[in-house]
Amino acid sequence: MGSLGDAFLKHGKSRVGGAIPAIQSGAAPSSAAALFLLGLVVGIAATRLQAREIATVMVFLVLAAGTVFLLRKLAGRSDRHLLTPDFAYREFFDNAIEGIFRTTPDGHYLDVNPALARIYGYDSPEEMKAGLTDISSQLYVDSRRRDEFQALMAQHDQVSDFVSEIHRRDGTTIWIKENARAVRDWSGKLICYQGTVEDVTAKFEAERAIKRGLKRAEEANATKNAFLAMMSHELKTPLNAILGFSDMVRREMLGPIGTAAYRGYMNDIYNSGVRLLAIINDVLDVARLEGAAITLNRQLALPQDVAETALDRARHLTGTAQAVTIDIPSDMPSLHVDQNRLSQVLANLLCNALKFTPEGGEIRLSAAFQKDGGVHFEVCDSGIGMSEETIALVLQPFHQADASLARRFEGAGLGLPIAHALTELHGGRLAIRSAEHKGTTVTIELPPSCVWSDENLREYRAAIA
Numbered sequence: 001m002g003s004l005g006d007a008f009l010k011h012g013k014s015r016v017g018g019a020i021p022a023i024q025s026g027a028a029p030s031s032a033a034a035l036f037l038l039g040l041v042v043g044i045a046a047t048r049l050q051a052r053e054i055a056t057v058m059v060f061l062v063l064a065a066g067t068v069f070l071l072r073k074l075a076g077r078s079d080r081h082l083l084t085p086d087f088a089y090r091e092f093f094d095n096a097i098e099g100i101f102r103t104t105p106d107g108h109y110l111d112v113n114p115a116l117a118r119i120y121g122y123d124s125p126e127e128m129k130a131g132l133t134d135i136s137s138q139l140y141v142d143s144r145r146r147d148e149f150q151a152l153m154a155q156h157d158q159v160s161d162f163v164s165e166i167h168r169r170d171g172t173t174i175w176i177k178e179n180a181r182a183v184r185d186w187s188g189k190l191i192c193y194q195g196t197v198e199d200v201t202a203k204f205e206a207e208r209a210i211k212r213g214l215k216r217a218e219e220a221n222a223t224k225n226a227f228l229a230m231m232s233h234e235l236k237t238p239l240n241a242i243l244g245f246s247d248m249v250r251r252e253m254l255g256p257i258g259t260a261a262y263r264g265y266m267n268d269i270y271n272s273g274v275r276l277l278a279i280i281n282d283v284l285d286v287a288r289l290e291g292a293a294i295t296l297n298r299q300l301a302l303p304q305d306v307a308e309t310a311l312d313r314a315r316h317l318t319g320t321a322q323a324v325t326i327d328i329p330s331d332m333p334s335l336h337v338d339q340n341r342l343s344q345v346l347a348n349l350l351c352n353a354l355k356f357t358p359e360g361g362e363i364r365l366s367a368a369f370q371k372d373g374g375v376h377f378e379v380c381d382s383g384i385g386m387s388e389e390t391i392a393l394v395l396q397p398f399h400q401a402d403a404s405l406a407r408r409f410e411g412a413g414l415g416l417p418i419a420h421a422l423t424e425l426h427g428g429r430l431a432i433r434s435a436e437h438k439g440t441t442v443t444i445e446l447p448p449s450c451v452w453s454d455e456n457l458r459e460y461r462a463a464i465a
Contacts, residue, residue, distance in 0.1 A: 121169035310346030
């Protein structure tokens with residue numbers, strides 16, 4: 001018979017040899033240890049051993065068992081435990097930025113993470129669970145929010161973006177957003193709620209500040225409009241009397257004035273009243289446009305009529321008889337516009353042309369059909385013109401090319417902004433081309449919807465039927 005070593009090598013070598021790498025790798029410590037011991041037992045069983053050999057084997061077995069125990073301990077400390085679901089969940093739970101919770105339906109915390117404890121003002125999850133024992137009465141500023149939370153859970157088994165104001169531990173309040181779901185067992189019985197909490201105080205306060213600002217702006221705008229309406233009445237009522245009586249006197253409707261100078265004074269009073277009334281009306285129009293209080297009354301309008309009405313208004317406002325050429329093609333289509341407002345647009349442009357073009361200069365009002373089916377009007381003059389920088393300014397209310405007190409030309413700087421706004425209200429576009437000392441061209445482009453069509457005719461007939 002061979003020795004113990006021979007028996008081991010003959011019957012157990014293959015098994016032991018396979019076990020050692022497995023134990024060293026930590027891949028399967030239990031099976032590897034069993035394989036290792038099995039190899040030894042097989043070797044012993046296959047050999048007739050002497051007593052002293054048996055003692056040697058026993059010592060070896062004890063050493064082997066100790067080795068297996070140590071290897072299993074080392075394997076237990078390997079990185080494999082980092083991949084277990086429980087460890088991964090706990091790592092996520094403890095290190096999440098957002099608050100995470102589990103609560104009972106009656107309002108007790110089962111588990112909270114450190115982030116939630118910090119949000120609520122506690123030093124640790126344990127301290128929070130011990131101090132916050134009734135969510136409904138202790139947490140929410142409005143205790144009804146818990147009832148609303150539970151009602152949503154009962155209906156949908158979840159809540160999304162549930163924003164509430166809550167008490168922190170130190171007595172201050174913050175705004176939070178909760179997203180949670182109901183957890184039920186296999187039979188459908190409600191076990192708990194679990195979800196996340198985000199501190200949205202900064203965002204919520206910013207939104208509230210914006211809303212407060214908008215509300216104040218709306219209130220200020222309403223106050224301004226009420227003031228302007230009152231001023232319109234208070235200013236226009238006496239002004240109408242001044243205009244009416246001064247016109248009556250200057251026309252000598254009740255008899256001759258006598259002194260020629262008085263007739264001139266009456267003309268000055270009347271003309272000044274006309275300009276003041278125009279300014280008041282412009283200021284009111286700006287206020288209405290800013291408050292979206294102007295609506296268009298679209299009707300059938302002939303381009304020639306719109307142009308002639310605009311010129312009459314411009315001459316009345318400026319008091320000048322300077323020549324203006326009107327060039328409207330006879331085949332121009334009828335318009336579907338607010339004739340009064342479109343005439344106002346063109347009158348404002350003509351007022352500027354009459355004001356800034358010296359005697360003998362050229363002023364032209366023309367119209368043409370566009371390829372897209374729309375139309376455009378153009379007011380062109382050979383006046384003083386303006387720079388590109390000035391063009392950007394004059395489209396803003398109360399801005400003028402020359403804002404000095406010593407300026408040569410009168411006006412409140414509202415004509416172009418009003419024309420611009422009314423054009424856009426029609427769905428059109430106002431464009432300005434100008435060069436200093438050469439003149440200015442202002443173009444009003446109106447879309448196809450401003451051209452009278454068969455559909456407009458049907459709507460018109462239906463309206464008057």
